[in-house]
Amino acid sequence: MTRTTARNGARSSTRTIVLRAIMLTVLALAATFALDPFRNYQLAVVAATFCATAGLTLLVGLTGQLSLGHGVLMAAGGYGYALVAGPAADAGLGGVGRFALGIAGALVLSAVVGGLLGLAGARLRGPYLAGLTLALVIALPAVATQVPGLGKDQGLGVPFEAVPAPLAGVMVVEQWHAWIAIVVAAVAVTPLVVLRSGPAGLRMRATHGDEVAARLAGISPARVKVTAFVASSVSAGLGGAVLAVVAQNVGPGRYSLAFSLLLLVAVVVGGLGSVGGAAVGAALVVLLPWLVDTVVSGAGMPADLEQRLSGNLAVAVFGALLVAVTVAWPGGLAGATAGPRARLARRRRPAPAPVLDPDTDPAQEPTSDPQPLTER
Amino acid sequence: MRNHATTPTPRRAPGRAPRPPAVRAAAAASAGVVGLALTACSSPAAATPGIDDETVTVGTHQPLTGPAAAGFASISAATSAYFEHVNANGGINGRTIEYVVKDDGYNPATTQTVVRELVQEDEVFAMLNGLGTPTHSSVLDYLDQNGVPDLFVASGSTTWNQPEEYPNTFGFNVDYVVEGAALGQYAADQDPGAVVCVLGQDDDFGETFLQGVELALGADGVATYQTYSTSNEDVTAQIGAMRKAGCEINLLATINGFTAMSLGTAAKMGWFPQWYASSSGGDYPTLVEFLGEDVGPKLLDGFVSANYLPNSPGSDWYELFQQINDEHNAGAPFDGNTVYGMSVGYLFAEALAKAGEDPTRESLVEAVESGELAGNGILPLSFGPDDHAAYDGVGIAVVSGGVQDFVDATYRVDGDTVEAVEPEPVPLEDDGVPTSD
Numbered sequence: 001m002t003r004t005t006a007r008n009g010a011r012s013s014t015r016t017i018v019l020r021a022i023m024l025t026v027l028a029l030a031a032t033f034a035l036d037p038f039r040n041y042q043l044a045v046v047a048a049t050f051c052a053t054a055g056l057t058l059l060v061g062l063t064g065q066l067s068l069g070h071g072v073l074m075a076a077g078g079y080g081y082a083l084v085a086g087p088a089a090d091a092g093l094g095g096v097g098r099f100a101l102g103i104a105g106a107l108v109l110s111a112v113v114g115g116l117l118g119l120a121g122a123r124l125r126g127p128y129l130a131g132l133t134l135a136l137v138i139a140l141p142a143v144a145t146q147v148p149g150l151g152k153d154q155g156l157g158v159p160f161e162a163v164p165a166p167l168a169g170v171m172v173v174e175q176w177h178a179w180i181a182i183v184v185a186a187v188a189v190t191p192l193v194v195l196r197s198g199p200a201g202l203r204m205r206a207t208h209g210d211e212v213a214a215r216l217a218g219i220s221p222a223r224v225k226v227t228a229f230v231a232s233s234v235s236a237g238l239g240g241a242v243l244a245v246v247a248q249n250v251g252p253g254r255y256s257l258a259f260s261l262l263l264l265v266a267v268v269v270g271g272l273g274s275v276g277g278a279a280v281g282a283a284l285v286v287l288l289p290w291l292v293d294t295v296v297s298g299a300g301m302p303a304d305l306e307q308r309l310s311g312n313l314a315v316a317v318f319g320a321l322l323v324a325v326t327v328a329w330p331g332g333l334a335g336a337t338a339g340p341r342a343r344l345a346r347r348r349r350p351a352p353a354p355v356l357d358p359d360t361d362p363a364q365e366p367t368s369d370p371q372p373l374t375e376r
Numbered sequence: 377m378r379n380h381a382t383t384p385t386p387r388r389a390p391g392r393a394p395r396p397p398a399v400r401a402a403a404a405a406s407a408g409v410v411g412l413a414l415t416a417c418s419s420p421a422a423a424t425p426g427i428d429d430e431t432v433t434v435g436t437h438q439p440l441t442g443p444a445a446a447g448f449a450s451i452s453a454a455t456s457a458y459f460e461h462v463n464a465n466g467g468i469n470g471r472t473i474e475y476v477v478k479d480d481g482y483n484p485a486t487t488q489t490v491v492r493e494l495v496q497e498d499e500v501f502a503m504l505n506g507l508g509t510p511t512h513s514s515v516l517d518y519l520d521q522n523g524v525p526d527l528f529v530a531s532g533s534t535t536w537n538q539p540e541e542y543p544n545t546f547g548f549n550v551d552y553v554v555e556g557a558a559l560g561q562y563a564a565d566q567d568p569g570a571v572v573c574v575l576g577q578d579d580d581f582g583e584t585f586l587q588g589v590e591l592a593l594g595a596d597g598v599a600t601y602q603t604y605s606t607s608n609e610d611v612t613a614q615i616g617a618m619r620k621a622g623c624e625i626n627l628l629a630t631i632n633g634f635t636a637m638s639l640g641t642a643a644k645m646g647w648f649p650q651w652y653a654s655s656s657g658g659d660y661p662t663l664v665e666f667l668g669e670d671v672g673p674k675l676l677d678g679f680v681s682a683n684y685l686p687n688s689p690g691s692d693w694y695e696l697f698q699q700i701n702d703e704h705n706a707g708a709p710f711d712g713n714t715v716y717g718m719s720v721g722y723l724f725a726e727a728l729a730k731a732g733e734d735p736t737r738e739s740l741v742e743a744v745e746s747g748e749l750a751g752n753g754i755l756p757l758s759f760g761p762d763d764h765a766a767y768d769g770v771g772i773a774v775v776s777g778g779v780q781d782f783v784d785a786t787y788r789v790d791g792d793t794v795e796a797v798e799p800e801p802v803p804l805e806d807d808g809v810p811t812s813d
Contacts, residue, residue, distance in 0.1 A: 036496065037492075037496045038492055038493060038496035041489075041492050141607055142607070145578070152605075153510055153579065153605075153606065153607070154509065154510035154579055154580070155510065155514070160517045160521070162521070173521055174492075174496075247488045247514060248514065249484055249488070251484050251510065251514075253483040253484050253485050253486075254484070
């Protein structure tokens with residue numbers, strides 16, 4: 001295969017991805033009309049969490065860098081947003097301008113934090129990197145209390161984004177926030193999908209598969225790892241910015257260690273490396289605790305038992321789910337549905353157009369099929 | 377170092393078509409959308425929620441679990457018990473009060489979720505006594521946007537008293553400026569030459585309290601100002617610094633746990649200065665529980681604190697609340713939180729009674745702003761169209777012989793001046809169930 005055809009292939013697949021993303025975004029925006037305000041709020045939080053899980057699944061699934069502290073990157077985005085949008089609001093700026101500035105702040109801060117982590121990640125491996133990210137998430141409350149201007153435990157207030165006048169008669173603020181969240185999620189995740197299916201994704205897989213071999217093939221593993229970390233961090237940062245907008249506040253309380261670990265559980269349950277799985281995982285992170293609490297409070301248990309279960313039962317359910325999914329479908333929920341859908345896809349497109357030579361090393365082929373965890 | 381236990385290399389049987397990831401995202405997202413979809417819609421609504429001919433539903437967010445639970449979880453139980461008392465006596469204008477308590481674990485992120493749930497799912501008529509400055513600050517705009525009456529916030533921050541910006545929000549606790557000023561003035565009245573120091577929480581609580589103290593004593597009236605953070609359970613350094621500064625009267629802007637810790641730490645050093653605490657951290661039964669039955673009463677003898685609720689043992693209110701506590705709260709330990717929770721309930725019942733036969737959210741807010749509410753404090757309520765703070769003065773209570781009771785010292789803050797006033801306790805009427813007249 002020549003270089004040009006490869007490039008053409010990449011371009012056409014990029015176009016497909018973008019078209020699909022637009023389609024999905026429009027679909028999701030339309031769906032908000034069918035939801036009541038509380039579900040729209042939950043949808044917004046799911047979309048924000050999706051930004052983080054999508055980045056995380058890419059980072060862990062493709063480059064094999066384990067981050068236990070992705071919550072910190074979301075927090076960086078949230079603080080970045082608040083630190084820019086807050087003064088902008090004080091200066092009398094409003095509307096799209098302030099939002100765009102805030103998002104820029106989120107991008108910069110999360111990219112810087114992600115870049116620094118990536119530089120460390122290029123030198124540290126496996127458990128050491130995991131340990132570093134773990135330390136970060138544990139340090140977050142102390143940083144928020146000690147660094148002036150971060151609002152301590154109380155966090156920073158974020159200017160309220162009201163429904164724009166032309167839409168005020170059509171929707172309430174929750175739906176508008178869901179719209180913001182969906183659009184930002186689309187903008188954050190689509191580049192990740194493009195990255196994943198393009199040459200950068202290949203380089204990530206190559207680095208993960210065998211660093212020495214990748215280096216021999218002319219790939220710089222350090223650069224690949226930093227790129228992956230920054231991409232993943234920026235996406236998580238955008239998610240954090242959305243959460244800050246929705247909640248009108250960013251503080252260390254939301255980004256606890258438990259939350260960061262849940263993000264990881266979410267991507268493993270959803271299927272490592274799978275963006276769709278990351279979406280399912282994000283929905284689980286947000287909806288499962290709420291669902292469990294609703295069931296618990298509806299079951300009419302004694303008050304003290306209910307109080308003891310509050311918050312704890314959801315974590316137990318997550319643990320059980322993780323075990324069950326790993327045993328039943330080692331590839332995660334995405335792997336569980338892969339079989340039937342693959343058959344469907346084959347029937348629809350009998351002649352697949354492979355981007356790569358058929359005789360390439362299978363380990364480097366682009367794929368969305370994560371290998372079962374148990375086989376390693 | 378080829379492999380990583382949890383990070384599989386993607387692998388595929390040769391010849392299988394690579395599925396574009398977007399397809400997956402599509403399927404997953406549509407599944408999510410379908411899963412989320414319920415029948416209701418997001419169009420702006422009209423009718424007054426949370427009230428019909430039989431019941432009024434009010435909601436609150438409280439720390440039932442988490443770091444603040446130990447000090448505050450009993451408040452909402454007391455409020456619920458008081459409402460049961462009201463309901464057992466026929467309710468307010470024939471309506472019973474249903475109190476929906478949601479646990480937020482003192483985490484602002486959780487507060488945001490549970491308050492949305494209260495407003496949108498449980499459709500509460502009003503929010504009552506949402507607890508905590510960081511937690512409640514995070515839902516202030518949301519409640520304002522949705523026009524939900526946000527009554528009697530359980531925090532002494534001055535944030536709640538902004539009628540222009542938040543017309544529906546009212547505080548309950550006397551604000552920390554008033555407490556600091558009153559305690560500072562009492563210190564000056566008792567011992568004019570004493571070296572006064574302040575230990576405060578490193579947030580709004582400590583800072584506004586310090587402002588109050590400086591209001592009473594002047595900008596250089598405080599010898600040293602030390603702060604602590606709730607996330608660090610040790611005050612040895614701060615107490616040491618205060619001892620070194622020669623402090624004789626220590627003013628505390630601390631929550632109960634840290635009040636106890638400060639007294640205990642100083643006692644371990646063999647240092648016994650005088651302690652003056654704000655109402656948020658000056659509840660005798662709670663402090664004794666923290667310090668232990670054996671040393672607590674000894675350490676706390678002569679302990680000074682501020683309060684504005686009918687906390688005098690033997691008063692009519694106190695006895696009524698004890699009775700309600702036995703009947704409707706399964707005889708839970710009776711302390712300052714119990715009196716606080718029931719007083720909040722009483723004030724809400726009174727506002728509801730004054731809001732007319734068929735209360736709306738607007739008429740409820742008007743009733744609070746009318747200035748006609750009496751409450752049950754030791755001073756008149758200060759609510760009005762331009763004032764959304766409940767109390768502008770406090771009484772001083774001193775522990776003597778194991779009993780914490782008011783002494784003859786009550787202060788009001790009017791603008792920038794602290795003045796001694798006579799207490800005007802509200803008499804108990806109608807068995808503590810307010811009527812509309």
